Amino acid sequence: MSATHAPARIGSLWQQRIKTMREYEVVRDGNVFGAGFSNNVVFSSDYEQAHHQLDMLMEKHQDVPFHAIFSGTEVFNECGVCFSLKSRQSLKIPSLDPDRFRSEIMEDLTLVHGIGPRTQTRLRSKGFRTLSDLMQHPKFREYAHDVLTCLFGGDSAEIMDLIGWRHAKSHPSVLGTAGLHEPEDYVFLDIETLGLFSRPVVLFGIGTIENSNLEVHQYLLRDIDEEQAALMATLGHLSGDRPALVTFNGKSFDIPYVSDRLAYYGMGSLARIPHFDVLHFSRRRWKNQLPSLRLAALETDILGIRREDDIPGQMVPEFYEAYLRTGNCGPLIPVVEHNKQDVVSLALLFFYLLGETCGRL
């Protein structure tokens, strides 16, 4: 093969081909019907505005160095170095009533294998009101014992599994098990990536509760080389005493994605910890009441938050890629902002739902 010039054409050939690949669809404004079917649509006005914003940012931040825009610290770990941004947000954490959850759950006889709603009604009329009462029942005694052992001896993940198995995974009682945790256990996670799977995660956003404040830690890749260290730093947040992960759509996206990247680098796998996916609980709570259940829509409709200069999450890859290609840090600004707001809204929404489920009455 004519090695003289063929490879020279090849790089640009692939660049051209890959540039045209987009993992979302741009739809006409107000085409709620089109938007309803897929998560991967961007309204045309948002699309154009974002592109305009990208151009402006590029122009404004030409030759502005990274550290002049982002003031953070370097984090060193066994996988290398990465860049960390920290911010704090005050937050009202609802006061929870673990006893409310426990008493509600104790009255849920359907947690026992073989008991459906009809049997439950029948049992109640015979005086079996709680799971403990069932210990006197000749037939259900054995199963009730298993349930009680789990409820009193198991960790929140096992209790979640039990409830999720007997009810739906999005059942309020499943969320209720979060009330068994201390606020400091929660780890809110949201990642930004170069696309839908098998590409680097470029920004990890983690929220933790410290002194009743929400601390947002963001690990932003200055180059792809920092992904391993950022993964490592993120894992660090999940290695607490009894961490409980909170995400929005993380069961389908963030967690499989992170697992995939860990496997990619041969860094092992994620430990199994309780995971509350707020999307599932939101769906159950607001289905048919709100037109959209995307995080950005819920934060407006439920939390009353309006974002300024936000970019559609689907367009993050384009912004990051512009940075990667040119070294211009401007495009990273809205990406970091977007991610931070996602973490904050996630935490707010979680506490909102948790308050409804097991707040003090």
Next chain:
Amino acid sequence: MAVSDVIRLLGVNPVYRNRVVHIEISEPELPRFGTLEVPPGDTLASYLTQHRIHLYSHQCDAINRVRSGKNVIITTPTASGKTLAFNLPVFEGLERDREARALYLYPTKALSNDQLATLEQMAQFTGISARPAIYDGDTPQSKRAAIRDNSRVIISNPHEIHQVLSWHAKWRLFFSNLKFIVVDEAHRYRGVFGSHIALLLRRLMRVCHFYGSSPQFILSTATLANPLEFAGKLTGLPFDLVAGDGSPHGRKHFVLFNPFYDGIGERSTYQETKDLLVSCVKDNLQTLCFTSSRKMAELVTLWARDDARRSSARLAESISAYRAGYLPEERRIIERQLKDGRLKGVVSTNALELGIDVGSLDAVIIAGYPGTMMSTRQQAGRAGRKGDDSLAIFVAFANPLDQYFMNHPHHFFSRSHEHAIIDTGNPYIVSGHLLCAAAELPLCEDQDRQFFGEYFYELLSELASSDLIRKTSRGWVYSGRGRAADAVRLDGIPGSTFRILCHGRLLETMDRAQAYREAHKGAIMLHQGETYVVNEMDLETHTVRVTETDVDYYTQPLKEVDLSVIEILETRTIHGARCAFGDVEVTEQYTSYKIKRKDTIIGLEPLDLPPITFRTKAFWVIPAPDTEQRVKHANLDLAGGLHGAEHAIIALMPLHVMCDRWDIGGLSSPAFGENCEPTVFVYDGYEGGIGLAEKAYEILPDMFSSAHELVRDCRCDEGCPSCIYSPKCGNDNQPLDKEAAVLILRDLCTVTEKNECTGLSAESGQAFQQSGYFL
């Protein structure tokens, strides 16, 4: 069983008698049995006994070699029991090692289904917990995890593996225990497609190495001229060859049947094929008929049913079409009915050519030369299982290639096998797979060079400078925005699928080119022998709406092919001929369609369809003006000469640039462009180009001289399949002029007296367009 009756009929019936130009009979052969170096374990031994299987010599040979850890390629003919030759040692492996896994790769879904049934039956009988399952695009999401974790034999296809590799973490258990990779029908992986598969297999091996396994390969192919070289290129590993067929055969009758024996041909190949099919089916021969197009498959079925209905409705019901585009359930039903004997005649495109085990078939009808001897022999091999007499009939088209075979039967029967060519060094292909590999696991410069060949470093730095991969402490990481596996298409076909709906129900799907050809507005569409008319074709939503209709005509579109030069990248002059390399745009447009009743044209309607264009790379040659003069003075046909020269050059492309003939397109014209110059174009059949014309351009003088020798030294009079006839000519090999072709090619390799050295700068950057003879 009445093969002899049909043979007698062919000799007695006056219509048939004239058309039968040759019957080649091969005598029956007795089985040759073999012995295994070590007898199989109890379970497998009783499997063989219960099924009354005595292993043939080639099966034993294969099993002995696989057991000793060798990679094996088996090239015995269709129906010789290849499947057992690899299933047996694989099951032994699964029995010995409770964790062992095996991956079976099939090129089509139909074949996957068939293999699944065989494996399930074997697993059930032997009690070896293989838990075989298919994992492909049709596998529901809900079943995937369980298959990955529990199945010890997974059947899939290359396209699925291409997608799956980046999810290797989910496949950890499978990949870390992978002991066997079985690649059946491996001869399909040749040319550019084969080169893609070769790189895909390297990616697969790389992931296996990562998980600590290094599986053994078993390949099964049609008979090839270069099996060991092919296997080595496809996998990068050394192989043992298992060739000598030990299975028995009944007497085989291979009939050459020429509807155009009188030079006129009162009835078309379709009609004649239909008659033969009905004759076979009436005589109770289970018959498989192969046609060159989907439409032909449907028409032959429709007409054969009409004819058969005159005898009995049941006979008519026993004939069915089978082709790609049918929904999976439909195909399953046909396959099942063929096996249980309810179907007597099945008319297929080459989807069935591959060894799907449909039980015993008595006769095969091949309507039109399928393009390679490999396919011809595969198709004919479908007749005559179980050692009974069998019949194969090759029905010719009017085109020169088919007619040549009719007039030279001995040439036909002694034709050698094709070479299956693979190029693992094509930088266009390698670079795409490097991107995919970098998205699967970081690419390490030391360890991964073994998989990606001599341009590894060069391509890495090229991809890095285009920001598609980034260097990290663990190696090169893919950092492109799109998904790498989606950017690389193994078959090079850009995907836009049209859905054919009848009253809102999905009838079938087809790609754009086919939809334009067969589902344009007004087209009569055939599906399962039912007739539909196309009411609407929506180009935006890719939807075609049809309704049932009852007409006795069908439609046939007319295509125009144009080529325009977009940009000249390089030029050179070779012996007075101006040669160039650059970007071209090939345009195919359907402009009108014919309405036909049987073989009569009853109308012509205009069509309003946008052209289908694709940009690719081409080289082209403008012979010196002297040459043109010489051809004219000698009273030869310039157009036929150029067309012949084009075919000869393309015929040799596989030899020079490592591809398959089907990877390349060509076009020639006696008066191309605004200067009306005689021109021959040869281009890559892939969007964007795939480096074939580019490589050929570098070695044009060699190409010219070998093409010249090929045509000059061919002993035919007016051209033949060995020199200037092309099996894939869009103009039915017309016009062709062998003498003119020799003259043109001779001038291209000889220094002429007036050696003009004008470049092509005059046309540079200027697009010109002209129709011509399309390959």
